[in-house]
Amino acid sequence: MSFDPYRAFRSQFESKAVRSAWTKSYGDQFWEESAPPLSQVTIDDIAFLKQRLRPSSESKLADLGCGIGCVGRYLAKEFDADVEGIDSNPLAIRMADEVTVTSRMAQRLRFKTGDIAKTGWIDHSFDGAFSMDVLLFVPDKLAALQEIARILKPGGRFVGTTWELRTDSSALSGGNSSARPLSAFHEYPSAFRSVGFNVEVYEETRNWRSLLTNALGALVASEEAIRNEVEGSKADWLLSWARARPAELEHSRRVRFCVQRSSEH
Numbered sequence: 004m005s006f007d008p009y010r011a012f013r014s015q016f017e018s019k020a021v022r023s024a025w026t027k028s029y030g031d032q033f034w035e036e037s038a039p040p041l042s043q044v045t046i047d048d049i050a051f052l053k054q055r056l057r058p059s060s061e062s063k064l065a066d067l068g069c070g071i072g073c074v075g076r077y078l079a080k081e082f083d084a085d086v087e088g089i090d091s092n093p094l095a096i097r098m099a100d101e102v103t104v105t106s107r108m109a110q111r112l113r114f115k116t117g118d119i120a121k122t123g124w125i126d127h128s129f130d131g132a133f134s135m136d137v138l139l140f141v142p143d144k145l146a147a148l149q150e151i152a153r154i155l156k157p158g159g160r161f162v163g164t165t166w167e168l169r170t171d172s173s174a175l176s177g178g179n180s181s182a183r184p185l186s187a188f189h190e191y192p193s194a195f196r197s198v199g200f201n202v203e204v205y206e207e208t209r210n211w212r213s214l215l216t217n218a219l220g221a222l223v224a225s226e227e228a229i230r231n232e233v234e235g236s237k238a239d240w241l242l243s244w245a246r247a248r249p250a251e252l253e254h255s256r257r258v259r260f261c262v263q264r265s266s267e268h
Contacts, residue, residue, distance in 0.1 A: 068137025
């Protein structure tokens with residue numbers, strides 16, 4: 004059988020061993036709609052998102068770095084919000100579209116491949132925006148934040164989670180030993196303010212270190228099952244990340260934020 008990149012990508016999310024690593028490690032913080040390993044969203048994260056975004060049937064929301072769209076689908080299903088998602092990975096967008104069709108939420112969800120620093124969306128067209136554990140991967144964070152401010156209506160909020168990196172991260176470089184490490188960045192509050200956002204909340208997420216450390220340890224302990232369930236290089240990447248990332252956590256911090264665009268035009 005020839006190698007199929009999309010099938011290999013999808014196999015991460017369909018792996019029982021991968022999901023079990025998260026359900027057992029996260030316990031009562033595991034969010035059932037989540038899609039590990041790429042989504043590390045917790046029950047607390049979703050509660051924070053709902054409290055700060057206040058989604059409703061009148062909301063139009065931007066999902067920035069949407070991945071396979073699990074958070075956007077939840078907001079569309081639970082609140083009848085309209086959600087548009089964008090992600091740089093075409094395989095993630097393909098899966099987001101396929102899962103959306105089976106969830107019968109297609110009328111409220113739209114996904115596209117693209118750059119969150121150049122979305123192509125109309126000025127001031129969204130009531131709110133969210134991004135879960137994505138900003139750390141964006142090369143030009145100021146350009147992305149300027150773009151997010153541009154697409155939000157005056158007074159609109161941008162809510163989410165990200166990781167502060169105080170040193171470069173090899174574990175997050177994509178699993179390619181020849182790739183450049185992911186660059187350190189931790190000055191998010193000043194970056195938000197520099198593009199005109201008012202920082203309402205910026206704080207460490209609860210128990211992030213133990214949750215992730217335990218999940219990564221469970222992945223390593225399940226190597227045989229993961230290699231049977233996750234195809235090709237995706238299994239290699241997953242296990243490499245699980246082994247290398249814990250040593251970097253001393254210089255990392257997972258945070259959540261809520262920032263508001265100025266009400267002035």
